[in-house]
Amino acid sequence: MYSITKLIVACRIVRNVHASVRFNVLCHFLGTPRVSLTNTIMAQRSITSFFKVSPPKCEVKQEKPVVKQEADEKEDEEVRDNSPISNGKAQVTSKRPRLESSDSDTSIRKKSPTPTSGKKSKVKRQRIESSDSDSTCPQEPPASPDPPKSPPSPESEEKTVIKLEKSSPKKYASPKSKKKQPLKEPNPVKEVSPKRSKKQSPVEKKNKSPKQEVLFKKEKEEEKESKTEVKELVPEVDYNPAKANYHPVDDACWRAGAPVPYLALARTLELIEATSARLKIIDILSNYFRSVIVLTPDDLLPSVYLCLNQLAPAYESLELGIAETYLMKAVGQCTGRTVPQLRASVARAGDLGLVAQSARSTQRTMFPAPPLSARSVLAALRDIARMTGHASVDKKIKKIQSLYIACRHSEARYLIRSLEGKLRIGLAEQSVLAALGAAAARTPPGGDCLDAAKGKTPDEFKAIVDEHVLTIKSVYCECPNYERVVPALLQEGLRGLAGRCRLQPGVPLKPMLAHPTKQLAHIFDRFENEQFTCEWKYDGERAQLHVPELEAGGGPDLSKAAIFSRNQENNTTKYPDVLGRLTSLLRPNVTSCVLDCEAVAYDVVNKQILPFQVLSTRKRKDASEADIKVQVCVFLFDLLFLNGEPLVRRPLLERRQLLREHFNEVPGEWQQATSRDCSSLEDVQQFLEEAVRGSCEGLMVKALAGPHAHYDIARRSHNWLKLKKDYLDGLGDTLDVVVVGAYRGRGKRAGVFGGFLLACYEPEHEQYQSLCKIGTGFSDEDLQNLTKQLQEHVIEAPRPYYSFDPQHSADVWLAAARVWEVRAADLSLSPAHRAAIGRVHPDKGISLRFPRFVRVRDDKTAEQATSAAQIADMYLAQDQVRNSTTAKTNMDEFY
Template sequence: MIIKKTPKLRVCFEPSSLYNLVTDKPLSRLENSRVVKDKERRFLFFEMSKQTKVSNFFRNPKLNDSTSPKKKDKKPVKKRIILSSDEESNSENDIKKVKLEKEKEQEDKVESSSEIEENNVKEEHDDNSESELASTNKLIDQKDMKDVGADWKKGEPVPYAGLCKTFEAIESTTKRLEIQEYLTSFFKHIIELSPENLLETLYLCLNRVCPEYENVELGIGESLLIKAIAEVTGRTPQKVKNELAKVGDLGKVARDSKNNQKSISSMFGNRDKLLTVFKVFNSMKKIASLTGHSSQDLKVKEIQNLLISCRGEEPKFLIRSLEGKLRIGLAEQTVLICLAQAFVVTDKEYGKLTKVKKTEELTEAIKIIKSVYSELPSYDKIVPALLKGGIKNLREHCKLTPGIPLKPMLAHPTKSITEVLDRVEGHKFTCEFKYDGERGQIHKFGGGTTKIFSRNLEDNTAKFPDIIEKISKAANSDIESYVLDCEVVAWDLEKHTLLPFQVLSTRKRKDVKEAEIKVSVCLFAFDLLYLNGESLLMKPLEERRKLMNNSFQEVKDEFFFVQNINATNTEEIQSYLDESIKANCEGLMVKILDGLESTYEPSKRSRNWLKLKKDYLSGVGDSLDLVVVGAFYGRGKRTNVYGAFLLACYDPEHEEYQTVCKIGTGFSDSDLETHFNYLKEKEMSEPKSYFNYDKGTKPDVWFEPCQVWEIKAADLSISPKYKAAVGRVSDTSKGVSLRFPRFIRIREDKKPEDATTSEQVAELFQNQYNNKE
């Protein structure tokens, strides 16, 4: 077999032990070629200057055997020659002809069969008038395993290619039910064939390597990924960057670079060992654990090892996972729904049920798994329990557990006292001061261990070591375990008063030593969620509050219960609101005290808790927490800093940031300097592929999503220039924008993914519209 190549074609060989079939000796160099070794001596590059026989490059002995074995007695060992895609010639058809000759007929049959079957499934889906869950069930039962990537045998590890095939199918559709169908089907096959890989698969679907509250990050920058891609594919980093600038998706760049290479093993019908979900997950976990001086080099090597084994779409999704964004429109709530459905349809008794009963089973399963996850957000606990006892027994094994934070219950904003009274009519309710601080969830467990978690489940114990001592003084000595919901505020020890949130934000975030603390804090407790082995979530707020008051004692300047009254009319609420403002609070929290509507609802923004701020009484009913994605250079006195910024909300369903407004007011000179010094390190020449913006609002510089700002505005309006909540409030491509936005503060306690969502923007706009009517 002859391959005709132009001069200076670079051919990359790996592994490094090669033989020449003609001379039957180890290959150290090639005639008429120049050998170039990479820095780590991982690959050899040959620059060929004339026709070269591929057979002269390849043979199949054991690596340590210096003699020539009989070819007929030995099975081929997988080796590859990788042709650099930067200098690939036009002889691709010659190689493909050899490679595909034997496979063509079989592939045609498979494709034809799959096409017919897929069309049948789609036609049936279009005609289906059942409910959403029933529709999902019907399609799941009829899908062929290969369609969703389940092309492995029972007991074998789940291939990464199968997961990527599922990701590809999900990425190809925007229909919510189709997304659920693909993922539910894939989970179903894993439960049936390789249940031991279900946990790793779930984490890869969510782009995590551990529970969210462990706050583990991969610590991989774009430059490291570019370096790894360049070295594996024989390209220069600059060429990879140039391609990234064109495509805007490093995952696609990696896929195209890798798949444009030619592998000698593929020409001879050999295939590298398949990547498995288990291998990819554990490699990512290893990358996240690497620290120290040489950690970056070790991370690059680990990434290279994965890329070398990648085929097809695998490089695209691998790189996206390492970047931290799959960008296939797969939200966590969807993953939970699919997990629940998969366990239901896997049950042997499920097929015997009527359609109505099947729908009921699916609905109840989704309700159970969402409820359990809101209390115990740990797949490490939930998945083993599901595999052992199924959905119906899940609540018995997975409950609120001290040491594992739950996402806090949130309040719904209101714009008037009348609105508050309308909502709580017929119920006992309480009004509490709303303190200007940071949400804290304090856990005591395991014989005296105490931890403090933030609203986004971050472990803040190292940030607030002084709180450990304060809470130990306040808690009764007979309490063995508890989970307490409270607000951490900056406190003036001399004046015994609250200090603004800006003062609290000046405290160090990590490795704080008590001797170095300059800003004192005080705790204001408002809810008790767990006490001495018992979850209190389903108890009425009135009962939870009594238990809290009996279990803790106030300590001057260190621990207080939130100030509250049980109001009954407009005048009382207005008077208490004015009192809260005088006390340097933000306003009031109004909560239902009795009945089923007074239970604690983890991770939910509930209308059973209402927040009423002084500035809510006019304009937008709530401030927005938005992500900075771009900036415009300043003029005049702002020449040396950014003069205005482009902000965006977050759409978790589509995993994208949607622009919402341009802001240039509310900043002091020191604010602008601070923003410039921080954000200049986050600049990008091109926007991320998951930025949804209008070209007419393109900023001078783009930023990595890295910081959340609290913003106030006069009101919201429909705009053709911005993409927030696009499709939710208008049938056109118009989105929602803020009128007269004003910067309030940086939200240090929020990650970009915790920003105001597109759904919340749409709701604020709709509320504003309804109030005007």
């Protein structure tokens, strides 16, 4: 029998739930000693946790319900406890003894759902514990009839409840029972949304802590926001500021507080480019400005700068300086095209912006770049302009590529044009100021009114708009800095604008200009019954001298003194010798000032004024005082600011008196303009001859007293007239024209340009309109020098903004960059040229008769050339035309 026991232990097979009990009973009948299975097989607890009950299929005929299972357990326990034991041997009963189950087993039984059908279901395997054991596993004492049950732990109770809730089927109560049943508490497991939180009683509100009150307020705000319907935005591609009855919020393509998309600005510029009517252009741009003012006021300044294609005020001299070749290289590297291919495309299209847009539209990227915004584009352009030093070109190209890759739709066109410095959409600065004034009038900044035109007649609202536009233009003339004007407009409105943006040293003004006249009789026609004065017109460079006051007060700050040109460019480094002798100019009672002067080349030995060509030989920037050979004498003729007070609204008579009282004269260095108050034609004639003998161009005739004697900033006003010495030659004034084309010379002029196509500038449409062909007034040396200078401006095809007749097509087309001064016998109507077309005649332009070259104007840009309106006025001012027409001309105009 011992061998049987040994065999059983070696096999390590325990197949039944009551394996340990049967084994001990078998050993008792055979009389063999009990063998402990602890060391031979594994620990009893390990066996208990490892084996599961798997009753024989023959015994499990029908699964008992959960309710009867507990009763069966009690009967088995009673049978086992009451079974007779004789001679220490347990009597074998017909039923198998049932073991007590642990708490986990009970939970498993309760988890099983109650069977609702007669079908058999699989019985899950249960964990058991042995009721009998050896010395290592002591035998369990006989259970009492009512054995005490240990209370279940809280954790097991929670688990049991949750499992029962999940496994129990849903029961639907009748409506009557619903009324009787109390409200169930919400499930603590579920999170209650703060937006649907229940209202608290007043007592609870009083007991709230400050943090709870803040949270409660936030919940209320979020609840209100959730209730308000969020309207869908207009797609950026469909943004249309030209829409009738435009709404600044509903028709915008961005939300309040979000950055203005660059595509919205590009869409606005695209509509402006397709529009020729100036009033419609102002209306389109003002609608865009209205949306920016209401939704994102911080982006109004970047939008204004991008519309004007400027990066900063003119006196900061922040320019991009990107050549067309570098732009082609950047576009080619992004689109896989070569520079020659792009040049051919530009020659066909005539615009690099259009070529870049078409190339970008056919390109697809795997990971699109973030969309551009107006502020990010302006910041990137400023970064490009400030890049200097070694390898700056490569850095600029990489920066341009990052912008170009992010472009969508028409953004590429206007980005490349901005980088070129030639937006060319027919949008002048005066139109931008007018649009800004119209937007501020219709949608006042900082208010709740979105459309101030409601409730007003068209005439009443037009008067309000005109007032706003005039105020903004006047303020900008006195303070030409958008970084001061735009924030002041947004914060103070129109009423506080003039108080915050005033003339001050350091911010140059746009100077007042004069209208030309060719006859002495015109002077007395203009200044009839008015007092006027005549000054010598010096042949030099306009200079605006600024001397600020010390921050601590008490005197002028000469270290921050600056000189600006008529274009508001900073020429301080060009005239270090002039600034070095400021102490001899200012008297002790001067703390700050702004002077309007003329810098003229001067022969100190012979005490004689030199021609302008001599002055142009001076170095333009970073000049060293020791290397200067051409001396300069500064002639003072007006005082605009003195000791913290602007003087532009005072008459010239008072300004001239203050100028003579507060500033010294030093011969050859600082001199006041020679002037005379004339009252007759003979006095003017005599004074003109003196000016010509003094190496001057002629006379400046100015209103001395009265309502027309103030300083008209940024205006070409009839309150100032210029009378040149060559007025008897036919044309009362020379013209500043732009060279747009050249013709190859023949015969003696072979190898150089022999003729040129000249044009005037039309600011309203930003066009260059052909004026005449010129081939006289040049020496052989002039042609050689001019040909070399113009070679760097050669382009392959005429620009789209060149207006000319095809029969005058040039052999070589030039970029509009060089300005020449020319003189002619008179002006006449021409069907072959386009200058001022539509102003005098609907189908004919104006041309110059017998034009001849005078000089190159390096001090003027192409945009500052003689405008089409000025040419029309000069044509109408001719005697033969005046006698045959009564056409009226504009007296004053902003330039």
